[in-house]
Amino acid sequence: MSTNSSHAHGGHEHHFAHHFRSAEHEYLTSKEGIWLFMVTEILMFGGLFVGYAIFHNIYPEMFAEGAKYLDWHMGFINTLVLIFSSLTMALGIYFLQKDQPKKAATSLAITILCGAVFMFIKYLEYTHKFEHGIFPGRWLNVEEVHPEHANLGMYFGFYFCMTGLHGFHVLIGMGLITWLLIRTLRGDFNSKYYTAVEGVGIFWHIVDLIWIFLFPLLYLVG
Amino acid sequence: MAEHHDDSQGHHITPFATYVKVASALFVLTFLTVIAHHFNQTLGVLAAPVAFLIATIKAILVMLWFMHLKHDSVTNRVIFGAGFFFLALLLFFSGLDIWTRVIEFSTL
Numbered sequence: 001m002s003t004n005s006s007h008a009h010g011g012h013e014h015h016f017a018h019h020f021r022s023a024e025h026e027y028l029t030s031k032e033g034i035w036l037f038m039v040t041e042i043l044m045f046g047g048l049f050v051g052y053a054i055f056h057n058i059y060p061e062m063f064a065e066g067a068k069y070l071d072w073h074m075g076f077i078n079t080l081v082l083i084f085s086s087l088t089m090a091l092g093i094y095f096l097q098k099d100q101p102k103k104a105a106t107s108l109a110i111t112i113l114c115g116a117v118f119m120f121i122k123y124l125e126y127t128h129k130f131e132h133g134i135f136p137g138r139w140l141n142v143e144e145v146h147p148e149h150a151n152l153g154m155y156f157g158f159y160f161c162m163t164g165l166h167g168f169h170v171l172i173g174m175g176l177i178t179w180l181l182i183r184t185l186r187g188d189f190n191s192k193y194y195t196a197v198e199g200v201g202i203f204w205h206i207v208d209l210i211w212i213f214l215f216p217l218l219y220l221v222g
Numbered sequence: 223m224a225e226h227h228d229d230s231q232g233h234h235i236t237p238f239a240t241y242v243k244v245a246s247a248l249f250v251l252t253f254l255t256v257i258a259h260h261f262n263q264t265l266g267v268l269a270a271p272v273a274f275l276i277a278t279i280k281a282i283l284v285m286l287w288f289m290h291l292k293h294d295s296v297t298n299r300v301i302f303g304a305g306f307f308f309l310a311l312l313l314f315f316s317g318l319d320i321w322t323r324v325i326e327f328s329t330l
Contacts, residue, residue: 028295035298039305046309053313054320069236072259079252087245091287097235153303198290211278216273220259 014193029151033088034199038206039116045165045210052158052217065148067156069216071125075219078121079211083102085114086208089201090132092184097193101184104197115174129156136160136204159218166214169207177199234293246286251280 020026056063088110095104133141140153180197183189189197255276262269286292291299 030296032298033303035301038302038306042302042305042309043312046305046312050309050313050316054316058320072256076252076256081247083245083248083252086248086284086288087241094236094238094241097233100317104268173274202289204283208288209281209284212284213277216255216260220255221273222271 062149072219079215085111089204103158105184129182164210173204
């Protein structure tokens with residue numbers, strides 16, 4: 001709770017749009033919009049999860065074979081990286097609420113860096129699979145892979161679609177946080193106005209949330 | 223809006239220590255997932271439910287503290303909850319369709 005009524009931190013004061021009653025009304029409305037967007041995210045990834053559950057149930061041995069091609073160490077490291085990035089994202093908001101924009105900027109920069117580490121590990125995993133002829137669906141190189149199950153390509157269809165869509169979200173998140181970082185350095189945000197940071201934060205956490213389920217689903221349980 | 227806050231009230235600020243505690247719990251639970259994975263054979267059919275139970279606990283921690291749902295409005299909680307409700311509905315009816323199909327061969 002900021003008791004500081006003056007804007008001593010150099011940032012320019014935020015003027016809320018004319019169709020809102022107050023800055024708080026604008027903040028709450030924006031956040032509600034973000035939550036509606038999050039529902040569409042849950043349903044988009046949810047469709048893939050439901051598809052995975054159904055086909056895993058129909059071909060359990062084939063999915064188990066597919067999971068053997070994944071190195072759980074990579075997924076494990078990426079899980080830790082994403083959790084840490086979620087912490088730094090949350091701290092970015094915390095420092096803005098406390099009117100400490102420099103610390104907030106550092107937190108956001110670390111978050112972007114974690115996203116880059118995540119994508120680099122994903123890149124290593126993808127290229128390693130491509131080198132061994134592992135591609136989604138009918139593009140799986142049967143002569144090179146020698147799968148026990150003829151439809152192994154389906155597992156990698158799910159693998160590449162789910163991790164690919166997730167990776168795409170990480171890239172978008174990194175772009176958005178870069179925008180936040182620039183605005184933070186410019187002094188746009190303070191304890192009175194940080195709506196964009198809160199919104200992108202919620203988006204970044206849902207990317208973490210989805211990975212929390214993808215990791216055991218793809219790498220461990222298979 | 224039922225949850226309309228007065229401007230002077232300000233927003234809830236989660237303490238720094240709470241964020242660190244939540245993140246630590248998430249790290250511990252991630253290690254726990256991997257430890258449980260090493261007892262895959264012993265756990266048998268329970269291996270998958272254990273992994274997803276841990277994932278669900280992690281997800282709840284992220285939602286409540288990192289996404290600030292613990293101190294958010296009822297409206298936003300209902301909105302997000304609705305997403306999971308419709309996801310469950312999708313799984314239920316898709317499953318019902320797939321697993322109640324009777325394979326019939328055409329006599330034509």
